[in-house]
Amino acid sequence: MARPARAAFVTLLTTALCAGLVSSARAVPASVQTASVQTASVQAPPVLAPLTTEGAAPTAAGVGAALAAVLKDPSLGPHHGIYVYDASRGKPVFSVGAVTPYTPASTLKLLTTVSALETLGPDHTFATKVVSTGKGSIVLVGGGDPLLAVKQANDYPARATLQALAASTAKALKAQGVASVTLGYDASLFTGPAVNTHWEENYVPEGIAAPTSALWVNEGRIAAGMAKRSPTPPLAAAISFQKLLQQYGIKVVAAPKAAVAPSTATPLSQVKSPALGQIVEYINLHSDNDGAETLLRHVGIATGNGGSYVGGVKGVRATLTKLGLDVSKATIYDGSGLTRANKVPLELLAGAVRVAVSKDHPELRHLLTGLPIAGFNGSLRERFTTAGTGPGTGLVHAKTGTLTSVHSLAGYARDRTGTLLVFAIASDSVPVPKTLDARAALDRATAALASCGC
Numbered sequence: 001m002a003r004p005a006r007a008a009f010v011t012l013l014t015t016a017l018c019a020g021l022v023s024s025a026r027a028v029p030a031s032v033q034t035a036s037v038q039t040a041s042v043q044a045p046p047v048l049a050p051l052t053t054e055g056a057a058p059t060a061a062g063v064g065a066a067l068a069a070v071l072k073d074p075s076l077g078p079h080h081g082i083y084v085y086d087a088s089r090g091k092p093v094f095s096v097g098a099v100t101p102y103t104p105a106s107t108l109k110l111l112t113t114v115s116a117l118e119t120l121g122p123d124h125t126f127a128t129k130v131v132s133t134g135k136g137s138i139v140l141v142g143g144g145d146p147l148l149a150v151k152q153a154n155d156y157p158a159r160a161t162l163q164a165l166a167a168s169t170a171k172a173l174k175a176q177g178v179a180s181v182t183l184g185y186d187a188s189l190f191t192g193p194a195v196n197t198h199w200e201e202n203y204v205p206e207g208i209a210a211p212t213s214a215l216w217v218n219e220g221r222i223a224a225g226m227a228k229r230s231p232t233p234p235l236a237a238a239i240s241f242q243k244l245l246q247q248y249g250i251k252v253v254a255a256p257k258a259a260v261a262p263s264t265a266t267p268l269s270q271v272k273s274p275a276l277g278q279i280v281e282y283i284n285l286h287s288d289n290d291g292a293e294t295l296l297r298h299v300g301i302a303t304g305n306g307g308s309y310v311g312g313v314k315g316v317r318a319t320l321t322k323l324g325l326d327v328s329k330a331t332i333y334d335g336s337g338l339t340r341a342n343k344v345p346l347e348l349l350a351g352a353v354r355v356a357v358s359k360d361h362p363e364l365r366h367l368l369t370g371l372p373i374a375g376f377n378g379s380l381r382e383r384f385t386t387a388g389t390g391p392g393t394g395l396v397h398a399k400t401g402t403l404t405s406v407h408s409l410a411g412y413a414r415d416r417t418g419t420l421l422v423f424a425i426a427s428d429s430v431p432v433p434k435t436l437d438a439r440a441a442l443d444r445a446t447a448a449l450a451s452c453g454c
Helices: 003-027 034-040 060-071 105-120 162-175 233-247 276-286 289-302 309-322 346-357 432-450
Strands: 080-086 091-096 127-134 137-141 180-186 266-272 396-403 406-414 420-427
Touching: 060 080, 060 091, 060 432, 080 346, 091 346, 105 276, 105 289, 105 309, 105 346, 105 396, 105 406, 127 162, 137 162, 137 233, 162 233, 162 266, 180 233, 276 289, 289 309, 309 346, 346 406, 346 420, 396 432, 406 432, 420 432
Parallel strands: 137 180
Antiparallel strands: 080 091, 080 420, 127 137, 127 266, 396 406, 406 420
16 A cells, blocks of 8 residues: 555544544533443444454465465575464464574564563663762763663653763762762673674674673764764763763863772762663664664673673573573574574564563563554654555564565564464575565565455
8 A cells, every 4th residue: 555545544544433433422412421321322333344363263275375476576585484373373374485594684683672571671771870989080880771872862762861970970079079080981791892703894884883882872873873883982981971071060180991890889870771671662663783782781691691792692592492482493693683694493583573472471562562563663664665565554563674685574463354463574585686676575475464364
């Protein structure tokens, strides 16, 4: 469905609903009590048929027939497949080409974020602190807040800021009669290499990712909106904090230096990140590589495997196993999906969504609420605009994955009978000239699931 047609449909639907409400309102005087309203009101005609799953279980043959044409699209290349799970009834319903693992690209973020939600909980927050190590000596301590910013912006979720931290720190120092300080910065929460050795060499220089740090602002960006990153995000954060302190009347007498704050240091101030559930929504909606890499290290710490990316991967694998997912055929090296060395079965990618929709895991719901919606927001905002994709608009919720020659979608959709279908579809052999065609083919396939009822 093209955008004008979709808009017309929304207008028609809204008009019909409003007409029904007005009709009921005119039929019953305002003075009539609730009990009378229930018996005397004129019921508006249904706009859409009610959803039902009785007698409408999807079959492998039916789903296969709905997908047959799109799965033959040559733009998908020789290595492509799909896995479909009937979450309404708790059973697999269809798969093809799902025997061998795929390079998942950013759909790997589903594994990272679902693991973070499971290990830390959706209400967990990350604190950035300032501590005193002696009169006139303070240390800025990173707590691994992936969304820490210099100043507040009109964005969701509302972020913790260095500006707020500097204001409260200056107030605390002035209350102690301190007007000048030395400044240290502590990013020791995370360990190991800041840059994943499996990434392409151009990723950091071109701003595709930043060196992962427990202390950064604006994800290491040198300026807001620019892709270029600082080679030393903790130092850049400390310099920004120094400038803000000085604006609030606290002189910093020397250049900031790396330090490790002792556990006995006196707390001065802190700011807390948004809740983890909101952070997960942001990461998956915008396919935030840096946020995913930060959460990977938090999973490593939470599972006792340490704050390196290697420890994070161990933590993710252990957490997914705890959730009942089979990781035996998965090869994972990072948290964002940037490396092509990752190889993940489609069943595992769909499995992250499957456990999130399960009634047994309400703590994982933010994985679902943060998925981009076809044709409306996030990395699917400009998708589902080509022929055959209209039925998926607004109904397909999926994480995207994109690298050169790699395209994937993993998420869920309700079909026209009300059945909740969880899916993962991917190709990691797309001819580069066929990039847009392949992406449209994935959109058509998931739109076919939304309109299936088969």
